[in-house]
Structures are given as structure tokens and as C-alpha cells.
Amino acid sequence: MDFDGKGPHKGEQYQVPNELPIHGEIYKKRPEAGCVIHAHPKEALICGISEIELRPIFGAFNIPAMRMALEGIPVFPRSYLVNRPELAAPLIEIMGEKPICLMKGHGITVTGKSVEEATVRALNFNALTRAILQVAQTGRRAPEISAEDIEKLPDLGSTFTDTWVWRYYVRKLKEEDLRLSH
Numbered sequence: 001m002d003f004d005g006k007g008p009h010k011g012e013q014y015q016v017p018n019e020l021p022i023h024g025e026i027y028k029k030r031p032e033a034g035c036v037i038h039a040h041p042k043e044a045l046i047c048g049i050s051e052i053e054l055r056p057i058f059g060a061f062n063i064p065a066m067r068m069a070l071e072g073i074p075v076f077p078r079s080y081l082v083n084r085p086e087l088a089a090p091l092i093e094i095m096g097e098k099p100i101c102l103m104k105g106h107g108i109t110v111t112g113k114s115v116e117e118a119t120v121r122a123l124n125f126n127a128l129t130r131a132i133l134q135v136a137q138t139g140r141r142a143p144e145i146s147a148e149d150i151e152k153l154p155d156l157g158s159t160f161t162d163t164w165v166w167r168y169y170v171r172k173l174k175e176e177d178l179r180l181s182h
């Protein structure tokens with residue numbers, strides 16, 4: 001199908017996903033996007049509705065997730081179902097050039113140049129919101145990571161960050177499949 005959910009082979013038996021406009025409208029506006037993920041992860045949901053600040057609370061534990069928080073994560077404040085193109089427009093505006101957006105009371109939208117990059121980004125965002133939420137539940141405030149420590153963290157490169165992590169999860173899925181089939 002095309003970005004508007006129309007296609008000659010769709011026939012009667014297929015219905016496009018309700019929130020197809022999130023994907024279609026981003027693909028139209030951002031040619032660099034090779035993949036758009038929209039999901040409803042629980043930790044991001046709770047962080048969003050509790051208005052917990054998404055700070056870089058850890059360092060080497062997950063460097064890409066830390067950088068994500070350091071660079072700032074846009075928050076889309078509306079909680080509606082994005083089932084029409086005009087409802088996707090304000091979301092895309094708030095995302096700007098960023099590859100990730102927290103949608104308050106709803107979920108997350110993540111882009112990447114490939115399926116691998118977008119997926120690993122979404123997983124890293126999960127790791128960030130999970131840690132932030134668990135720290136918030138202890139009632140303590142995570143101290144700042146020093147500028148010196150942040151500065152020392154290397155850029156591990158996309159092979160390490162995306163390809164290997166992707167392979168790990170694919171392998172894990174296969175093993176799970178194997179386990180279930182026995």
C-alpha cells in the first residue's frame with residue numbers, strides 16, 4: 001500500500017492499521033526515514049503521564065540511551081488516536097529532526113534509517129524509561145552524571161550499537177521459537 005493506505009492489491013479482506021498516518025505522514029515528510037516504529041511500552045507510558053523528567057541518569061550502562069536523554073526527548077502532549085493525517089501533523093512538528101518522541105498517555109514513535117536502527121533505538125528508549133521509572137519508585141533522585149564522565153564515553157559506532165544488538169535479539173527470538181516448538 002502507499003503512504004495513505006491505498007493499494008491495488010489490498011482487496012476487501014485487509015484493513016490498514018488505525019494509526020497508519022503516524023507512519024505514512026512521517027515517510028512523506030522525512031525522506032531519511034527508512035523505518036517508523038510506533039508502540040505502546042508501559043514504562044514510557046508511566047513516565048509520560050507522571051511527567052517524570054527523562055534525564056541522562058546513567059553512563060556506560062547504555063551509552064546510546066544516555067545520549068538520547070542528553071540530547072532531549074520531545075514529548076507530544078496529546079493522547080488521541082492518530083488515525084487521520086491531520087492528527088499526525090502536530091506530532092511530526094513536535095518531533096522535528098529528532099528520531100524519537102514520547103507521546104503522553106499513548107506511546108512512542110521512533111524513526112531510523114533502517115529497521116535495525118529504529119528497533120534498537122526503541123529498545124534503548126525502553127531501557128532508559130525503565131531505569132528512570134524504577135529510580136523514581138525508590139523515591140530518590142538520581143544524581144547528575146558528571147560532565148567529565150559523559151565526555152569520556154566513546155561513540156561505539158553503528159555496528160556495535162545497532163547491528164550486534166539487532167543480531168542478539170534475532171538470535172534470542174530464534175531460541176525462544178525453538179524452545180516453544182519442543
Ligand SMILES: [Zn+2]
Pocket residue numbers: 019038039040106107
Ligand atoms: Zn498508538
